[in-house]
Amino acid sequence: MTASAVAKRRLRGVRLNLEVRRDISPWRQAAYLAGFIALGVCISGLILIWAGVPAGDLLDQFLVETISDGDNLRSVLFQGAPFILVGLSASVAFRARFWNLGLEGQMIWGGIGATFVSLHHIGPEALRLPLMIFAAAACAMLWVAIAGQLKLKLAVNEIISTLLMNYVALNFLYHLLYGPWRDASDGFPHSAKYADFERLPDIFGVSGALPLALVVTLLIWWLVGFTRFGFYMKFVQASDKVAGAVGIPVGRITLASVLLSGALAGIAGFIVASGQEGRLIQNFSDGYLFSGILIAFLSRNNPIVAAIVAMLVAMLFISGQSLQVFYQIPFAMVQLIQAIIVICVAASEFLIRHRIHIVR
């Protein structure tokens, strides 16, 4: 070997080669994941400190205050319910390879459907609440069915169509609240208040929304894990081409999942409308789209894990609200923190899926 060749090799130094892993142990996977979530939390903490939250108060705000304070805890427990539902909604759609980014639009239609039942006093009082929930689910299903059919029949990209439909739904909501549905009693742009029997009752002093959401979680868990439908969904998610070739009705499975996803988001919309103000207000669905995606992504579409992640996101939300009050931190901070954590988890997947080879 000539001297120059040696020098050249030294200069080139170390090279990194990338390789797709064939398999990885679950422990290692969990370790990478935990490490990167911790990194995301640290980055978020630093941003909060920079934005003016005293470092010493951070832990206090996020953990102690949200759990120890009775009101806060109640808020967290309520807030968890719609998050669980949108998280499940996103994960059901993702399992069928459908990027449902129309969660907020579907929530709005859920709210509109339920409010329609309330405003027109449809059905007897005893049946009003189930009717409202049913109307919420049905309206949201119809809304998402448009994007679902467009994707299945014409291959219209659902990412863009569902997102655009959020804006359409939002403007329609504004139209209703500033027009025909404006509250006649005070003239503000929100709908008339629901009657008491039209709101979810409290159970043991906690909003009934959470038990409802937990029941739904168990149902979805059973559906995806223990039924033929769930088994077929697995194949559709893994490869729709293979699924079709082995005799699975891919179109029907996808459409059913999309409709289910819409129904869940619609019910979430009703819960927010009913549980917070007891009426339809502007922008009640803000922030749920990304939270839903985050929950589905972090839980890897597992319903039980989704419920747990949803409760953590609810804690983040409630502490975000108190940060707003005490330190004038804009609520956008919550969104930023969520995005940072998703980015970190996505980065961890790189190490889970690839192996880096150092070549000298």
Next chain:
Amino acid sequence: MTPALDLVDIRKTFDSFVALDDARFSAYAGEVHALLGENGAGKSSLMNVACGLYTPDSGQMLLHGAEVSLSGPSEASARGIGMVHQHFKLVKPFTVAENILLANPRRSFGKGIREISDEIRKRSDALGFNIDPTRRVGELSVAEQQRTEILKVLVGGARILILDEPTAVLTDQEAETLLTTARGIAAQGAAIILVTHKLSDVKKFADRVTVMRGGKTVATIDPATRTTEELTELTVGANLPLPARSPGHFGRRRIEVINLRCARADGHIALEDASFHVRAGEIYGIAGVSGNGQSELAEALMGVRKPESGLIQIEDAGEAVAAASPARMRALGAAFIPADRYSYALAGSLSITDNFAVGGVGAGRYGSWARLRQGTMKKDAEAAIAAFDVQGVRTLSQKAALLSGGNAQKLVIAREFSRSPNVIVAHSPSRGLDARATAAVHSRLMSAREAGAAVILISEDLDEVLALSDRIGVMTHGRLVAEFDAPADRQQVGRAMVGHV
């Protein structure tokens, strides 16, 4: 004389899988040097090291006696190593000239295209290639695309030319032309490395041959000094018996295809007026050069491609099914072994159990809609894996993608045969498998024939078709142009394949 290319003790692993185990190889200028081995023997990996695509874990590479360490394919081509990959590295929507310019950059685009086009015309005439630089690569035939690849490396000034399985996709005549051209290029002072698993190519065109097996180089010899049998033994190890053939007992017509016509996505008619029938206990082979409508026929038979017109009729179906869905075809007792396992048969990211059980779930074997008997699924999968000798299964919950090609194919067969089908559609069932796995697949098809199934065997491997079939249909340009009864004459079938009946 120093070799033009010398690879010494090359080792390469992929995530614990040893692809190259201290392999050695050297080629001289002016010779055609064949690299012979079964699929998976490490030929392609070794050549990917030589052309800079893979970085070896250890070992040396010498070019004209000087050690080099390639930083990537661009350095390899700058040093005069050109590789024509088995799967062409061409950008389909680009023209021939754009593709060649891409690999041999010039300062300015417009001037570059003009210069390159001139050079393509000049070289193409000299080699008798007849390639128009302004045509889109996507519109070219496979043989033309291959010529484009060769022109690409020649324009780049390659002195060491690696041809990876160049004849796999060509007709006998095209292959002959190509290899004669290759000899001509070698005679002008280039080193030609011919990566292949075809003994006939080696015997006829190679000056020397290096045999590889299991990632190791076994021997480097002059092919003229050995018989075909000796070369086979070096490549495969021990000799494997051919499946025993009993005379056929043919029953009624099990499947009948009538005037089937299929179009590709771009509107091109890929299959025209295909009609044939297969009887119970018969293997009907469909021979032809790859890309003559076989994929479309297989997809139509599987129910994943909707035919423009025509019928597929299965006995006992009551009526002819014009556009059957895969589910319906399966319900009628059809089984499928597709050419591309991970597109049409196995979900690589799902477990072995899931991939096995999916065949029975639809039929209700594992419980109703509301409940899935996962215990039964596991038991059945375990039994089938033992019965069909699927190797490399650590647990049943391991991903199907972790199986090697041969074992994945056995898993597909285990699933498809678990319901004792009466019609079997097998498309290139031994593609990418080693000799042992191929033999296993063939014997499964033969035993299905014994059991009275009607088997449609679509294969681009003429030897496979000749060895297994009771009748042979030949496809060219989307049409069934000839039909032969076994035993068929290889020459006649071969001529029909290129349209000279």
Next chain:
Amino acid sequence: MYELFINWIANTPGYAAPYALAALGLILCERAGVLNLTAEGIMLVGALSGIGATLILGGYPPVAIVIAMIMAALVSMLFATMTVLLRVNQVIAGLAMVFFCQGLTALLGNLFEWKNQPITGIGRIDIWPLSEIPVIGHVLFSQDMIVFLLIPIFYLVNRMLTRSMVGLRLRAVGESPEASDAAGINVTAYRFLTVMAGSALVGLAGAYISVASTKIWVDNVTAGRGWIALALVIFARWRPWRALLGALLFGAIESAMPRIAAAGIKVPQYFMLMLPYVVTLCVMIWVAWSKRGGATDEPGALGQPHVREERR
């Protein structure tokens, strides 16, 4: 009525410019094979940076716009790192980026007190005496700087894409990373830099909205225009000039909305505001309908991460 019509046509380019620039930036990224869903977020980064830089510099909007482009390119490095280097799912990465940028811009706009602070921004330039030509003068020669630059920008980018070595490589990387890799092109570097360059254009689109149109920063000032630009890319079949055409169509619709109201035609206000989204949806459906089963001209490797030594 005639006045209103001229006014509508003359205002269309101003509404079209952000769509056109954003779509152009996205076309660059997607021709290189990176599915870029970040437009909505990167536009916000451009918009906020444009306002911020103007406020800090106390004027000089052109300089502010350049700064906005640089900021957009810098922020897009995060997306490029995720998708090109770390091979993260491009949809997840794109969405995370949008929400990251929404959160970040809202936070910074608040912390730096840039919110609701009007600026002078860039104004119309009259090319005298051409601008005095009746009708045409007002439409063609009395526009702002960026609108005048639109045609040159499109010409240069299109030429780069179709008639240069860089463009050839860029398209090759998007069509077939394997072939490009074998041809010795650094796929990773090409994709990374293309994402930055494309995002600079998307940032320019955002800065145009804040510095030339609204001349003020409010949270989510882009109001979904990034998503419309994405739909425009599909409509344009990844070709720059068709994207410009589509942008003019959308500009015309958006520019018509206030004028229809001004003309006294009664359409419920919020249905009016829905219009751009509904029209986009209809265009997407029409495009999908008209090329059912046919080729979409989509870059061959769009959305696919490239790993060289992949083995099954």
